[in-house]
Amino acid sequence: MARRGGRSGVPVIVSVHSGTLGQAIGGCRLAPYPDWRDGLTDALRLSAAMTAKCAVAGLPHGGAKTVVALPPGTDLGPALRRAVLLDVGDTIESLGGEYATGPDVGTGPDDMAVIGERTPHVFCRPVGAGGSGDSSRPTAEGVLAALAALAPVAGRRFAIMGLGRVGAHVARELAAAGAELLVTDVDESRRQLAAELGATWTDDILTAEADVLVPAALGGVLTAATVAGLRCAEICGPANNQLDRPETADLLHERGILWAPDFVVSAGGVIHATGVELRGETPAQATARVRGIAGTLTTVLESARRDGTTPLAAAHELARTRINAARQATMAA
Numbered sequence: 001m002a003r004r005g006g007r008s009g010v011p012v013i014v015s016v017h018s019g020t021l022g023q024a025i026g027g028c029r030l031a032p033y034p035d036w037r038d039g040l041t042d043a044l045r046l047s048a049a050m051t052a053k054c055a056v057a058g059l060p061h062g063g064a065k066t067v068v069a070l071p072p073g074t075d076l077g078p079a080l081r082r083a084v085l086l087d088v089g090d091t092i093e094s095l096g097g098e099y100a101t102g103p104d105v106g107t108g109p110d111d112m113a114v115i116g117e118r119t120p121h122v123f124c125r126p127v128g129a130g131g132s133g134d135s136s137r138p139t140a141e142g143v144l145a146a147l148a149a150l151a152p153v154a155g156r157r158f159a160i161m162g163l164g165r166v167g168a169h170v171a172r173e174l175a176a177a178g179a180e181l182l183v184t185d186v187d188e189s190r191r192q193l194a195a196e197l198g199a200t201w202t203d204d205i206l207t208a209e210a211d212v213l214v215p216a217a218l219g220g221v222l223t224a225a226t227v228a229g230l231r232c233a234e235i236c237g238p239a240n241n242q243l244d245r246p247e248t249a250d251l252l253h254e255r256g257i258l259w260a261p262d263f264v265v266s267a268g269g270v271i272h273a274t275g276v277e278l279r280g281e282t283p284a285q286a287t288a289r290v291r292g293i294a295g296t297l298t299t300v301l302e303s304a305r306r307d308g309t310t311p312l313a314a315a316h317e318l319a320r321t322r323i324n325a326a327r328q329a330t331m332a333a
């Protein structure tokens with residue numbers, strides 16, 4: 001669905017990719033696009049990725065995405081921002097519960113509270129507004145579970161790219177567990193945290209010798225060029241869309257570098273927030289599900305090893321199997 005917001009006049013695009021496993025979920029991206037059709041392309045791609053992420057995580061949800069395609073140069077002051085978010089809320093409400101949204105690039109918990117003025121189908125609202133708030137801590141918990149599933153972390157050397165909300169928490173916990181840390185961030189102020197943790201700061205994190213590279217900054221860091229220079233044995237981190245294109249998973253495989261698919265590793269935030277806010281789970285139940293990322297990753301890596309495929313292919317196969325099983329169960333009912 002693509003429509004011009006009644007209040008804001010800005011294009012609001014919602015792509016519901018799949019409802020086979022249950023209510024579709026996916027964040028609301030608020031970003032400038034040269035043309036609204038570029039936003040549509042992004043929404044279609046990102047909603048499909050959410051379907052795989054939910055299915056692999058074992059969530060009773062399908063994938064969706066909202067993209068608010070801001071015309072270039074839009075001055076998004078508080079009044080227009082609020083109008084845009086209310087338009088998003090109305091659009092989601094018009095789908096009658098088929099889809100619930102949360103934060104994504106350009107939006108956060110406060111924005112979810114505004115969307116929540118128009119629809120109950122929203123998660124990650126601030127704690128004060130009855131939501132579960134910022135998802136970065138459960139995301140980090142999921143990353144830590146995934147890292148521990150690879151091997152006990154004490155004494156291993158981790159190269160962490162990005163000491164933001166997720167990366168900083170991961171770094172603190174790894175340091176406390178006796179890991180050796182190499183870290184970097186484009187924000188020089190993060191050097192202080194590195195010093196506190198006894199971590200070594202490096203400007204060449206992608207060529208650093210390490211057991212595990214932990215991408216926790218931006219997407220697209222794994223390309224033919226960067227893969228050729230890697231000196232790590234494994235890659236496992238929260239950054240979304242780490243591969244510039246799917247074929248890069250094959251290059252990693254050929255080099256014998258184990259890549260834990262980002263959509264498996266980074267699911268902690270969405271698992272926790274939707275559990276608490278949409279499915280009525282207790283925080284303890286939601287946390288247990290987040291820790292389940294360890295088992296999911298182990299399953300994916302074992303399948304890849306057994307079938308001689310990449311972890312990316314194994315994760316997609318797991319998603320397909322779960323969606324097909326749900327489809328058959330619906331047809332049989």
Ligand SMILES: NC(=O)c1ccc[n+]([C@@H]2O[C@H](COP(=O)([O-])OP(=O)(O)OC[C@H]3O[C@@H](n4cnc5c(N)ncnc54)[C@H](O)[C@@H]3O)[C@@H](O)[C@H]2O)c1
Pocket residue numbers: 134135136137139161162163164165166167184185186187190216217218219238239240266267269
């Ligand atoms: N926050 C969540 O719950 C969540 C959930 C799923 C996935 N993710 C993904 O995890 C990643 C980190 O998320 P976050 O919430 O910590 O974001 P953040 O913005 O808080 O932190 C990102 C950090 O990376 C640094 N950075 C940016 N470019 C860099 C570069 N080229 N080299 C080194 N450092 C760089 C930034 O300065 C910042 O400190 C993102 O890719 C995000 O999409 C986050």
